[in-house]
Amino acid sequence: MNVIFISPHFPYYYYNFCDRLKKRGVNVLGIGDTPYDNISQQTKDALNEYYYVKSLENYDDVYKAVAFYISKYGRISWIESENEYWLMLEAHLRSDFNVNTGPKYEAMGPLRYKSKMKDVYKSANIPVAPYIVLTSLDQGLQFARDHGYPLVVKPDNGMGASDTHKLTSDEDFIDFYANKQKDISYICEVCIPGRVETFEGITDSKGKILVCTSHVMVNQVMDNVNEQKDTLFYSQEVEGKDIYTVGNATVQAFKAYGRFFHFEFMRLEEDHPELGKKGDLLGLEVNMRAPGAYIPEMMNLCYDIDVYTIWADMILYDTCYYEIKRKHWVAYAGRRNSKGYAYRSQELYDLFRDNISFETDVPKALAEAMGDHIYVFRAASYDEMKNIADTILLPAGDRAKILARKEAEMREKEAEQLEKEAKEARERAIEARRIADSF
Structure with missing residues (x-):
């Protein structure tokens, strides 16, 4: 079996995915944008071969890398990265090279766009927050009037929490809209009072x-x-x-x-x-x-x-x-x-x-x-x-309070111990007098 792994060196512990495959006899073929001499020894040991491209953003270069591996090793069974940033790249490669063990490019919409994800959630009777794909300021302000603040605005096709904004007023909304990235499509939704x-x-x-x-x-x-x-x-x-x-x-x-x-x-x-x-x-x-x-x-x-x-x-x-x-x-x-x-x-x-x-x-x-x-x-x-x-x-500022509390607790324990010892001494003295009086 031949498996291509995109960017096996980042995050650094991702070499583990490659290592377990290689130990099972799989040809693990890496493609990355870091020169071979600069990747970790663990990553080198986990791969059968590594193909360096100047940028994984250059699809033609990555395409050529996959074609090279096919010419050398034969059919590719899997193309993976386990990295959000490269999911569209691996899906594109699956489509172009007819690799059927993962989502292809044309199926990625509901897996990348938050608005389309919500449609799939709803189809499974899983509730989602009310939302709009933001097309104008007036539309956004009307949504705020309909649902109230706070609202959350973020890229419809985005990763993590980058470029995510919590809006609490019309002034926040107007300011966001005036300064937002012009080439990005945003989704606006009711802010959910809860935890992830x-x-x-x-x-x-x-x-x-x-x-x-x-x-x-x-x-x-x-x-x-x-x-x-x-x-x-x-x-x-x-x-x-x-x-x-x-x-x-x-x-x-x-x-x-x-x-x-x-x-x-x-x-x-x-x-x-x-x-x-x-x-x-x-x-x-x-x-x-x-x-x-x-x-x-x-x-x-x-x-x-x-x-x-x-x-x-x-x-x-x-x-x-x-x-x-x-x-x-x-x-x-x-x-x-x-x-x-x-x-x-x-x-x-x-x-x-x-x-x-x-x-x-x-x-x-x-x-x-x-x-x-x-x-x-x-x-x-x-x-x-x-x-x-x-x-x-x-926080560092709380250390003095903790030390003071521990010192107070220690003094309290010492006082309790002294009181206990004094009580025991009194009891011994009383017992000694009782014994003496019995003679």
Whole structure:
């Protein structure tokens, strides 16, 4: 089998996808825009061959790379990137080279445009926020009059939370419209009062979920980007939960077959006259690729598995050989370089050495949403996980308060101990007098 992997070097841990395929005898053929000498040794070892192009944006050059591989290795069975930025490129290549193991170019509309995603969600009876594709300022202001503020405006065909705006007044809307990118189509929708809950996993060729999980985003990515908040999210159970029911319905509605997938939903945190009751789930968007932000690694830590192996086995054998059982709470805490924190890294390891799985700096291209420096850790319970997260993200200004509180607690314990010892001494003295009086 021959598999082409687009941009196997970024994010850096994506070499794992290639590695598991190569270990199973697959010819793994990379195409990337970083010179071979500059990619990691792990990536080099995970590939049978690497074809360098100056830019993956140049379709003719990438087309020639695929044609070269076909001339050398024969028919290509899969073309993958697991990267949102290159989904249209890989779909275009599938169409041109008749590769049938993933979405082709002509089928990408509902997988890329948020407005078309909503139509698919609704076809599966999954509610979505009221919206319009923005065509004029008057149309937008009328939508605001009909539905009220706040509203969210973002590119209809966009990635992550880039160029996403929360509007709270007509003045915000007018200002946004005057300064928006002219060549971008935007979608405007009612702002959902809630939190993001994800559903991600791997399916076989018939749409059966082989492995899945869900993560709760403590802050919305939009707020992380626009307000430079800390990033915090954690895994939650899926078996027997509504997130699994809605997630599986989404898999079937979007025909996410033979895929790593990543879906986003909003869970209402209050009743809303147009959106539903507190606790309801609404469809937000779908991504036909592996989740980012080290979530594949978090899935491994949560279940004690290797999702890269499951993905490779799906491609080769259309099955999963692991017993999937959730064992840990896993969380991701991202710090900002612009902020100070109460605990240095070594202090955190002194406190949570058995919990912290790894820490790392985030590439600048991803740091806006993910944080500049992150810790991934696991715990035996929700409370333990929350305590670790709170400690990692504790602001520097709160350290003095904590130290003062600990000192007060220590003095209180010392006073309690002294009182206990004094009481015991009095009791001994009374007992001694009683014994003496008995003679």
